[in-house]
Amino acid sequence: MKAFLRDRKVRDIFWQVLATIALVAVVVFFVKNASDNMVKAGIASGFNFLWRDSGIEVPFNLTGYKPSDTIWALLWTGIVNTILVSVASVFLATVVGFTVGLMRLSRNWLLSTLAAVYIEFVRNIPLLFFVLFWYFGVLAALPTPKESFDFLGVIFLNRRGLSIPTPNDLGGFRLALLAILVLIVAQIVLARWARARQARTGQDFPVWIAGFALCGALPLALLVAAGAVTSWDQPILRGFNYRGGFVLVPEFVALFMALSTYTAGFIAEVVRGGIQSVRQGQIDAARALGLTPGRVVRLVVIPQAMPVITPPITSQYLNLIKNSSFGAAIAYPEIVAVFMGSALVATGQAIEIIAITLGIYLAIGLAVSVFMNWYNARHKLVTR
Amino acid sequence: MKTAAPPLPGWLAILRQRLFATWLDTVASLLCLYVVWRVSLPLVDWLLVEASWQGASRDDCTSRGACWVFIRARFAQFMYGQYPVPERWRVDLLGLLVLFAGLALSWRGLPRRKETAIAAAIVLPPIGIWLLHGGFGLKIVETREWGGLMLTLFLAIYAGLIAVPLGILLALGRRSRLPLIRFASVVFIEFWRGVPIITVIFLASLLLPLIMPTGFNVDRLARAVIGLAFVIAAYMAEAVRGGLQALPDGQTEAAQALGLGYWRITRLIVLPQALRISLPAMTNEFISLFKSTTLVLIVSIFDLLGIAQAALADPAWVGMNMEAYVFAGAIYWFACFGLSQWSRSQEKRLQAAHGR
Numbered sequence: 001m002k003a004f005l006r007d008r009k010v011r012d013i014f015w016q017v018l019a020t021i022a023l024v025a026v027v028v029f030f031v032k033n034a035s036d037n038m039v040k041a042g043i044a045s046g047f048n049f050l051w052r053d054s055g056i057e058v059p060f061n062l063t064g065y066k067p068s069d070t071i072w073a074l075l076w077t078g079i080v081n082t083i084l085v086s087v088a089s090v091f092l093a094t095v096v097g098f099t100v101g102l103m104r105l106s107r108n109w110l111l112s113t114l115a116a117v118y119i120e121f122v123r124n125i126p127l128l129f130f131v132l133f134w135y136f137g138v139l140a141a142l143p144t145p146k147e148s149f150d151f152l153g154v155i156f157l158n159r160r161g162l163s164i165p166t167p168n169d170l171g172g173f174r175l176a177l178l179a180i181l182v183l184i185v186a187q188i189v190l191a192r193w194a195r196a197r198q199a200r201t202g203q204d205f206p207v208w209i210a211g212f213a214l215c216g217a218l219p220l221a222l223l224v225a226a227g228a229v230t231s232w233d234q235p236i237l238r239g240f241n242y243r244g245g246f247v248l249v250p251e252f253v254a255l256f257m258a259l260s261t262y263t264a265g266f267i268a269e270v271v272r273g274g275i276q277s278v279r280q281g282q283i284d285a286a287r288a289l290g291l292t293p294g295r296v297v298r299l300v301v302i303p304q305a306m307p308v309i310t311p312p313i314t315s316q317y318l319n320l321i322k323n324s325s326f327g328a329a330i331a332y333p334e335i336v337a338v339f340m341g342s343a344l345v346a347t348g349q350a351i352e353i354i355a356i357t358l359g360i361y362l363a364i365g366l367a368v369s370v371f372m373n374w375y376n377a378r379h380k381l382v383t384r
Numbered sequence: 385m386k387t388a389a390p391p392l393p394g395w396l397a398i399l400r401q402r403l404f405a406t407w408l409d410t411v412a413s414l415l416c417l418y419v420v421w422r423v424s425l426p427l428v429d430w431l432l433v434e435a436s437w438q439g440a441s442r443d444d445c446t447s448r449g450a451c452w453v454f455i456r457a458r459f460a461q462f463m464y465g466q467y468p469v470p471e472r473w474r475v476d477l478l479g480l481l482v483l484f485a486g487l488a489l490s491w492r493g494l495p496r497r498k499e500t501a502i503a504a505a506i507v508l509p510p511i512g513i514w515l516l517h518g519g520f521g522l523k524i525v526e527t528r529e530w531g532g533l534m535l536t537l538f539l540a541i542y543a544g545l546i547a548v549p550l551g552i553l554l555a556l557g558r559r560s561r562l563p564l565i566r567f568a569s570v571v572f573i574e575f576w577r578g579v580p581i582i583t584v585i586f587l588a589s590l591l592l593p594l595i596m597p598t599g600f601n602v603d604r605l606a607r608a609v610i611g612l613a614f615v616i617a618a619y620m621a622e623a624v625r626g627g628l629q630a631l632p633d634g635q636t637e638a639a640q641a642l643g644l645g646y647w648r649i650t651r652l653i654v655l656p657q658a659l660r661i662s663l664p665a666m667t668n669e670f671i672s673l674f675k676s677t678t679l680v681l682i683v684s685i686f687d688l689l690g691i692a693q694a695a696l697a698d699p700a701w702v703g704m705n706m707e708a709y710v711f712a713g714a715i716y717w718f719a720c721f722g723l724s725q726w727s728r729s730q731e732k733r734l735q736a737a738h739g740r
Contacts, residue, residue: 016564023568030595037594108409109402110416124720125713126675129689133713136696137705322580329582329682340586350590358579358587365578 034351049347050075056342058333060249071343078338079360085255085334086321092260093320094313097267104272115268122265127323130262135254135330142250145241156235162248163235172226180219187214208298251332255324263320267313274309275301307379314372318365335360431710442701454704455711458695462711465531465686471523474515475534482508482541509545512538527605531686533715539609539677539687544670546613551620551666552659556650558621559628569621576618581676584611589683608680616673623669627662628654660734667727671720678716688712 004010038045054074055067062084065077103115122130139159143149148158156163167173187210194205235245278301286300328337335357344353403413434449437456445451455462464472485504488494516538518524530538557569576584588611592602602610631654639649659666681690692712696705 012562016562019562019565019568033597034591034595037598040598106412107402107405108412108416110413110420114416114420120721121717124671124717124724126678126689126716128678128681129709129713129716132689132693133709136693137709140705325580325582326679329679336580336583336586340583344590350594354583354587354591357583361580361583362575362578 038351043348043350045349045351047352049349049352052347054343054346056338056346058338060252060333071347074343075335075339075356078333078335081327081332081338082321082324082334085252085259085327085332086324088256089259089263089320089324090317092256093263093267093316096260096264098271100264101268101271101275104268105275119265119268122262123269127258127262127326128329130258131255131326131329134257135250138257139250139254145237148237148242154232154234156237156242158242159250160241160247161250162253163242163245164248165232165234165245167227167230168233169230172230173223176219176222176226179222183214183218187211190214249332251327251330254330255327255332258326259320259323263316263323266316266319270309270312270316273312274305277308278304307376310379311372311376314368318368321364321368322361450707450710451704452707454695454701454707458701461532461695462688462691463532464534465691466529467531467534468523468525468529471518471525474518474522474525478512478515479534481511505545509542527603530605532691533688535605535685536674536677536687536689539605539612539680540670540674543609543612543616543677544673546609547616547620547669547673548666550613550617552624552655554617554621555624555628558625573618573621576615577622579615581612581615582679582682584615585679585683587611588614604683605685608683608685612673612676612680616669616676619669619672620666623665624658624662626665627658627660630661631658663734664727664731667723667730671723671727674720674723675716688715 050072051070053068054071056074057067058065058074058077060081061077063073063077063080065073100115100118103111104119106112106115142157142159145156145158145160148156148163150156154165190205190210191207194207197203197205233244235242235247237243282300282304283296286296291299324334325336327334328341331337340353340357344350347353404410430449432449434447435452436445436447436449437452438444439453440457441453442451444453460469460472464475467475485508489497489501489504494500514520514522516525516530517527554569554573557565558573560566560569585608588607589604592607592610596602635653635657636649639653644652677687678689680687681693686694689712692708695701695708
């Protein structure tokens with residue numbers, strides 16, 4: 001009997017059964033209370049409410065949503081707004097983050113100190129502070145539409161938001177996009193050919209310069225040309241406000257600025273760490289082989305730094321997406337504000353709405369981490 | 385023929401090497417200097433030179449600069465929120481107690497330091513709640529009257545007190561031999577790490593009253609503390625797991641060979657070493673907890689940032705947005721920067737101790 005009680009397998013099973021019983025008991029206790037409380041409050045559970053009319057006004061939407069649409073459509077509007085602000089912020093945060101991270105590594109004392117000041121400033125203050133600061137501190141202090149800041153007479157910034165022109169028809173841009181796709185394919189083919197030729201004959205081809213022309217300069221010229229031939233819906237001051245074009249509401253601008261500048265500080269640290277992880281010996285060796293400084297960076301530093309940089313940067317992107325929920329604090333209509341806020345108040349379906357909202361964020365997180373695992377497996381540094 | 389440039393005096397050479405090494409460097413440096421010049425001058429002007437310091441009302445702010453009179457007039461609010469004035473000594477007393485305990489425990493020569501620390505962690509929190517909330521001879525102060533910096537610190541410390549032990553347990557669970565316990569820990573950790581904190585605070589304030597038996601009321605502030613604590617516990621667990629993984633297997637194996645059981649190995653061998661390694665990572669999680677406490681604004685609990693935000697609505701002080709934000713922001717910055725510097729010094733001490 002004593003030997004039986006001391007057997008490791010028996011004890012393992014005993015502890016696991018005990019833990020399971022405790023967990024199940026806690027869950028049953030909570031669920032029972034919840035259902036009792038809901039019966040008392042007269043709340044019917046279920047997901048039928050999603051097809052009811054919402055009756056909720058959303059001031060900023062790209063989906064053509066109207067208050068007479070269903071709650072389902074309201075949720076979709078929130079998702080689109082979350083994606084919009086996340087994508088825009090990821091883009092700016094990456095650009096600023098890489099710039100600041102590289103500045104931090106500069107030999108130039110002023111550049112690196114400025115970058116350090118930026119990083120320490122941004123990382124040690126709560127994000128909500130920046131969101132409120134941009135919204136109530138900066139944007140509220142902007143001039144009225146009559147005295148807007150104007151950028152080249154086409155974009156106008158005032159306290160009602162940022163007015164930008166929109167193209168009337170997309171024909172020109174579609175053509176340009178098609179041409180750009182062709183150029184990208186051409187670049188891929190060219191790169192393959194150049195690599196094959198180098199492997200065969202050792203002869204070198206300036207792929208990067210060609211790539212810069214094919215995938216950078218030419219597409220830009222095409223887009224400018226397409227813009228020149230298209231007619232634009234211009235924002236024009238009529239009465240007290242700008243009409244025409246598209247207005248990015250101040251809530252969007254504030255959240256976008258706060259998210260991107262905040263996350264940029266974290267990305268900068270990731271970039272710095274990644275580049276510093278490339279050992280000096282590698283760079284010295286590359287120089288000793290006679291590679292030019294540009295090639296040292298391109299062929300030795302970047303390929304070794306990127307695998308170090310990518311995983312933490314992805315988790316920063318994921319944080320940014322989760323942090324876009326801070327929009328709820330300034331009533332930017334993203335998922336949490338329209339769904340967990342307005343729709344929940346209107347319907348009272350707390351459990352269902354919370355479950356859906358959390359489910360969306362968990363699904364986004366899962367999708368990103370699956371993609372990341374795939375990417376890491378593909379780009380793993382091959383070592384011998 | 386080119387002649388070598390005459391050697392420059394020391395500081396000029398350094399300046400040249402650091403700022404003007406190439407023409408590109410020179411351009412960048414001059415650009416930086418210009419930006420710093422354009423930004424810092426008006427900033428210093430607004431913050432200090434042109435600012436108004438003396439007075440009692442908005443009319444005393446006659447200059448173009450910041451109106452620090454506003455901060456002076458509302459300073460007590462920023463610290464205590466709506467906490468009743470005659471009872472504020474309780475907050476001060478608790479602050480002094482915590483400060484004293486912290487100072488005593490940071491002195492390395494303290495006899496029985498570990499035991500004292502554990503005793504303080506067990507005894508002080510209930511005393512704190514008693515002092516702040518009242519009862520047993522003290523006047524009751526409802527939590528909705530709490531606010532300001534005091535509330536921020538309360539949220540961070542109490543959520544941290546729950547999050548640290550819970551996080552350690554979760555980290556141990558994630559590395560457990562038992563598949564069911566491992567599975568439950570992984571689900572808990574990944575769930576809370578995967579959702580935004582703002583939704584968790586919503587969730588806690590909406591669901592906690594729902595899942596409790598009827599008539600059992602969870603205080604509004606307690607809900608926020610629990611919500612924050614769960615999320616941070618999940619992040620803490622990952623920080624602790626880093627320390628557990630860094631520990632060589634030989635440590636556990638040697639302890640097993642000596643005949644110690646799981647809990648004794650964990651308590652005497654594994655945790656003391658693993659926690660020391662995880663300390664910097666755990667401090668970073670605490671910093672992010674401290675920053676996250678601001679989110680309670682969303683359920684109308686007025687912490688430091690919330691009080692600053694509410695102060696903007698005061699008709700007697702219209703247009704003090706910048707002053708309120710700069711003041712609150714500075715407090716957050718100094719707190720977080722101080723903590724992160726401390727964490728860095730701990731990391732260095734650790735590395736030195738390991739002879740690396």
